[in-house]
Each structure stands twice: as C-alpha cells, then as structure tokens.
Amino acid sequence: MIAGLIRARSLRTRLFVMILLPLIVVAAASSVVLHWLARDMSRSLYDDTLKVVAHTVAREAVLTKGDLVTDSLLDSLVGALGDPIYYRVHADEGYFLVGHSDAPQPDRDLDLPGGVPVFFDADYHGEPVRAVVLREFISDPDFDGWTTVQVWQTVTQRQALSMTMLAQSATVLMLLLIAAAALVWFGIRRGLAPLTDLRAAMALRHTNDLRPIRRPVPREAEPLVRTINNLFQRLTAELERRNSFISNAAHQLRNPVAAIQAQAEAARDSHALTDRAERLQDLTEATRRLSRMSQQLLRFDAANEGRADRDTPPADLVRLVADVARRHVPAALRARVEIEYDGPDGPLYVQGDPVLIEEAIDNLIDNALRYGCPPDSHLQLRVESRFGMGVLTVADEGPGIPAESSEKVFERFVRLSPVEDGGCGLGLSIVRAIAKGVGGSARILPAERGCTLRFSLPLRAAPQAAAGSGGKDSSRQFADRFM
Known part of the structure; x- marks a missing residue:
C-alpha cells in the first residue's frame, strides 16, 4: 500500500507520503528507545527504594533483637511500593535470624562487598522478582559482626510503571505526528499553490492559445x-x-x-x-x-x-539512382536526351527512408528532363561521397535558374516556367524537405551552363548482409544496359 502511495500520480500525495514516512519511522524508533529508558528508569527507582527497604529491615531486626518486622511497617512499605515485599536476615557465619527461609537464589555466585547492595533477578514461587542483598557490619552485643539482609519483591508494578510511561510517551509522539502531518499537508498545499494556479490558468486557455507561459513559477518548475x-x-x-x-x-x-x-x-x-x-x-x-x-x-x-530513424536499414543511394534513372530512360529517348551516370562501383549507404529518397531522386530527374534538357542535350548524374555525406549531383544543359531564384524555387507552389505542363511547383520543395528530414541538404550550385543541383544525405555504415557485396549497379553496367 505504501509503495502504491509513493508511486501515486498525485505529486501532493507523493510528497506527503515521502515526508511523513520518515517521521513515522523516527517515531517508531523513538518509542523503542523510550521503552528502554522507561524500563531503566522504573528499575532504577524501584531498586533505590528496595535498597532503602533493605536498610530499614536491617535496622528493624537489630532493634527488635531478631523479631519480625512489624505489620504496620511492612504494610507501609508494601503500600509505598505496590508489590508484596519479602525479606530474610542472616547473622555472621550464615546464622538465620528472621524472615523467609526459602529466599530466591541468584543464577551464579555473587560477590558481596560490605556496605554495597547487590541486585539480581530471580523467580519466587513461579513469579519473577527483583532481589537485593546487603551486607552490613553491626556493632551490637547480640549482632556483633557482618549481617546479611536479602529483600525481594515481585515486579508487577515495575512493569506497569514502564508501560504507563511508554503509553504516555507514545501518546505524545502520536499527537506530535498528527500535528506534523497536518502541518506538512498544509505546507505542501501552500508550496504547490503556484503549480495549481498554473494548471488553472492553462485550463482557462482556448485550444488555439499557444502563447508562452509568463506566470511566475518556483525555480524547480522553470525547466x-x-x-x-x-x-x-x-x-x-x-x-x-x-x-x-x-x-x-x-x-x-x-x-x-x-x-x-x-x-x-x-x-x-x-x-x-x-x-x-x-x-x-x-x-x-x-x-x-x-x-x-x-x-x-x-x-x-x-x-x-519524415524524420531520421536510426532503426531503419540504410538506403543504397547508388541503387536508388540507377533504378529511378532506368524508369526515365524511355522519356529521355523520346526527348532525345542522353543520360550519363558517374558513380562508385559499389553501394553507397545513406540515412533515410528509401521510399522518400527514391521520390526525391525521381523529382530531380523529372524536373531536369522537363525544364532543363532541350533536344540533343545531356543529363549528368553523379553519385559520390563528400565529407561524410552521400551526394547526388544532377546537371542539365538547359536555360538554368537565375541566382536570385536559387532559393525561391524550393518554396511551395513556386514555378518559374509559365508553360502549363502539369507541374504544381512542389517537386523541389519535396526534395529539400526529404533531405532536411534526415539532416541533409538540397541546393543549386553555380554553373556556367544549365542548372546543377546537389542532393546530400548523411552516410550510414553498411549492413552486415551487404558488407561484402560488390557494385551491383556500377556506372559501366548502367551505361551498358540503358545508354
């Protein structure tokens, strides 16, 4: 459940849980520590009281010459401590004087220095007790020598005091935790108020309102x-x-x-x-x-x-140029135009969609045959690698394009020819869009005669399957088959 709250889509809920969760862990750890402290404090208080009782029993035994402690005194002690009190007094050399003969024995031999109380835990008639042993030197005609006093008491009230102190501490911690949770929730709401205001402002915008956001936001939200x-x-x-x-x-x-x-x-x-x-x-x-x-x-x-997609296989520019040129050979023969090809013997792989690249090449050759190739002229196609780019250069012998229109012809629906030939002024726009989509370029080069256009695409590494293949569509094979 906690993991689900942490992964909640609400940023307010996630912040609240992630701030409050450490506080809960700290409160739980504090409760354990407070339990130990309460237990030690309870033991210390009751041990000090038990030590006073041992001294009192010793003095009473001396004063009464070995008689039992009076009922009134014993009742007062029990009333003060809450648990039954038992005692035993031994004279020097282990002589039993007064009290209970079946006193609890420690688990191991105790070192009993004179005048120093020694405490230990034991069982007495099936109940846990806390006992103290005190040796005192008494100078008295009847008790001349070391007298050993042992007093023990059940621990019910000790445990009850520890639990009471723990419950009080836990209650205080719980109240503090609830107060902290309320303050944290209030602080988060106030802290996220700029984002809430931003959301409200964006919700009031019209669907066509794409103006930049100018509302001040916290530094963390600026990116x-x-x-x-x-x-x-x-x-x-x-x-x-x-x-x-x-x-x-x-x-x-x-x-x-x-x-x-x-x-x-x-x-x-x-x-x-x-x-x-x-x-x-x-x-x-x-x-x-x-x-x-x-x-x-x-x-x-x-x-x-279209955008560059590194997951698509590379396109062979040589093969694509050869395939498109073959389709235009009949039209070139009818127009008495000779297509010349110059390129590498092997493949030249470039970045881009083969279908779109083929469309760009088709537009370049079609435009050249329509507007730049008078009868009995030549159309030069050159494929080469230049500075990490695969380059197709298309050069014709027509009237050319004025320098001031070398960029304008790449705009949509721009046609320099007034003749109605079925064109719509999109061919070169498509060529440039395809080139720019993969990080390439398309531009017109200065030429003394005709129009020379360079179409460039980024090179790509050869695929594994085609790495060892030779020039399938070499310039010589292309010329031999179609020229």
Missing part, C-alpha cells in the same frame, strides 16, 4: 515551463505551416477542379462526336494534372513529417 514553451513554439510553427499549406493547397486545387467541372459540362452539352472526343481528352488531361498535384501534395506532407 518544465521552458520545455512547455518550446513545445508551444514548435506547435505554433507547425500549425502555421499546416494552415499555410492547406490554404495554398486549396488555392492550387481550385483551378484544376474548376477546369474538370467545365470540361465535363462541355462534354455533356456537346453533340458532335469529334467535339465530345476533344472535350473528353481535355477532361482526361485535367484529371491527370489534378491526380499528379494531389500525389505531390501528399508526398510533400509526408516528407515534412
């Missing part, structure tokens, strides 16, 4: 508040990005949807078969553009959400 503020800042940036993306996407999708609607209505109202066929062809083309734009939007969003 938590800073972390929450950083989270609010990231959430604000993400919401702004999402809202901007949704707004731009809605704007970009409005025209294709309107075009599809117009083409569909025109095809419906057209009576000539030739005119209807043309309208249906335009409708098919508009649908294709809308489909491509939708796919690009989804891929862009996935690229922005």
Whole structure:
C-alpha cells in the first residue's frame, strides 16, 4: 500500500507520503528507545527504594533483637511500593535470624562487598522478582559482626510503571505526528499553490492559445515551463505551416477542379462526336494534372513529417539512382536526351527512408528532363561521397535558374516556367524537405551552363548482409544496359 502511495500520480500525495514516512519511522524508533529508558528508569527507582527497604529491615531486626518486622511497617512499605515485599536476615557465619527461609537464589555466585547492595533477578514461587542483598557490619552485643539482609519483591508494578510511561510517551509522539502531518499537508498545499494556479490558468486557455507561459513559477518548475514553451513554439510553427499549406493547397486545387467541372459540362452539352472526343481528352488531361498535384501534395506532407530513424536499414543511394534513372530512360529517348551516370562501383549507404529518397531522386530527374534538357542535350548524374555525406549531383544543359531564384524555387507552389505542363511547383520543395528530414541538404550550385543541383544525405555504415557485396549497379553496367 505504501509503495502504491509513493508511486501515486498525485505529486501532493507523493510528497506527503515521502515526508511523513520518515517521521513515522523516527517515531517508531523513538518509542523503542523510550521503552528502554522507561524500563531503566522504573528499575532504577524501584531498586533505590528496595535498597532503602533493605536498610530499614536491617535496622528493624537489630532493634527488635531478631523479631519480625512489624505489620504496620511492612504494610507501609508494601503500600509505598505496590508489590508484596519479602525479606530474610542472616547473622555472621550464615546464622538465620528472621524472615523467609526459602529466599530466591541468584543464577551464579555473587560477590558481596560490605556496605554495597547487590541486585539480581530471580523467580519466587513461579513469579519473577527483583532481589537485593546487603551486607552490613553491626556493632551490637547480640549482632556483633557482618549481617546479611536479602529483600525481594515481585515486579508487577515495575512493569506497569514502564508501560504507563511508554503509553504516555507514545501518546505524545502520536499527537506530535498528527500535528506534523497536518502541518506538512498544509505546507505542501501552500508550496504547490503556484503549480495549481498554473494548471488553472492553462485550463482557462482556448485550444488555439499557444502563447508562452509568463506566470511566475518556483525555480524547480522553470525547466518544465521552458520545455512547455518550446513545445508551444514548435506547435505554433507547425500549425502555421499546416494552415499555410492547406490554404495554398486549396488555392492550387481550385483551378484544376474548376477546369474538370467545365470540361465535363462541355462534354455533356456537346453533340458532335469529334467535339465530345476533344472535350473528353481535355477532361482526361485535367484529371491527370489534378491526380499528379494531389500525389505531390501528399508526398510533400509526408516528407515534412519524415524524420531520421536510426532503426531503419540504410538506403543504397547508388541503387536508388540507377533504378529511378532506368524508369526515365524511355522519356529521355523520346526527348532525345542522353543520360550519363558517374558513380562508385559499389553501394553507397545513406540515412533515410528509401521510399522518400527514391521520390526525391525521381523529382530531380523529372524536373531536369522537363525544364532543363532541350533536344540533343545531356543529363549528368553523379553519385559520390563528400565529407561524410552521400551526394547526388544532377546537371542539365538547359536555360538554368537565375541566382536570385536559387532559393525561391524550393518554396511551395513556386514555378518559374509559365508553360502549363502539369507541374504544381512542389517537386523541389519535396526534395529539400526529404533531405532536411534526415539532416541533409538540397541546393543549386553555380554553373556556367544549365542548372546543377546537389542532393546530400548523411552516410550510414553498411549492413552486415551487404558488407561484402560488390557494385551491383556500377556506372559501366548502367551505361551498358540503358545508354
């Protein structure tokens, strides 16, 4: 139960238990110590009284010349001590004078120095007793010499006194513990009041209110508040990005949807078969553009959400470039563009999701073939390792990109070409988002002719299964099979 309270979700309860639990342990230990002290004090008090009784019995025996102690004196002693008192008096050389002959015997031989009382515990008729032996030298005609007096008493009242003192001490400790618990609970509530006020203030906020927390908090809570503020800042940036993306996407999708609607209505109202066929062809083309734009939007969003995952296997940049380039060979042949590849013979492993990296490579090659490769030109693909990064460089021989637009082309929905070719201005944005998601980069390099774009990803160690494999898609094999 205590472990459950310590693991409780309530910080107030955990603090209360963790503060009060040591106090309970200290109180229990104090009760044990107080019990020992009460027992020792009770024994000391009763032993001193028993020693006085021994002296009294000795004097009474001398005065009465060996007669029994008077009943009145014995009753007074018993009334003062509470337990029955027994005694025995021996003269010098062990001569029995008066008292009880069956006195309790100690467990071992006692050293009895003169004038010094010696105490021991024993049993008398089945009951525990406390006894004292006192030897005194008496100068008297009838008792000339050493006289030994032994007095014993049951310990019931001693134990009762010890328990009474223990109960009183335990009661005081319990009251103190209850008072401490109340004060601790009050102190915790007051101490956690700033956090409670912070919770109440946060509960009153609107769901879209992501302003930083400015309320003063204890020093120990400042790191938590800073972390929450950083989270609010990231959430604000993400919401702004999402809202901007949704707004731009809605704007970009409005025209294709309107075009599809117009083409569909025109095809419906057209009576000539030739005119209807043309309208249906335009409708098919508009649908294709809308489909491509939708796919690009989804891929862009996935690229922005993607993050480096060290648990995923590394991606082979050489193989991915070769696979994507193969798919574009037919389009390159139709456009009379020659694709040239230069890269390592073996694999080059990089960090990132192979699907997203393949999408980035596809966008780079597709953009180059669309906008940077006039007929009878070359498209250069180079894969290499540079400063811990796997690098793909795509160079074309087209009109190039002005220096002032080298960063603008990576923004969403930015298109430098005024020609309607089905593009939506998301290709390079997707490329940069994929690269940044794993700690890489995508940028345009200065070039005398055409456009040169460098796509970089962090290198990864080769997996065990592929460590010894050779260059499966070497530059020579790629050129021999597809050029």
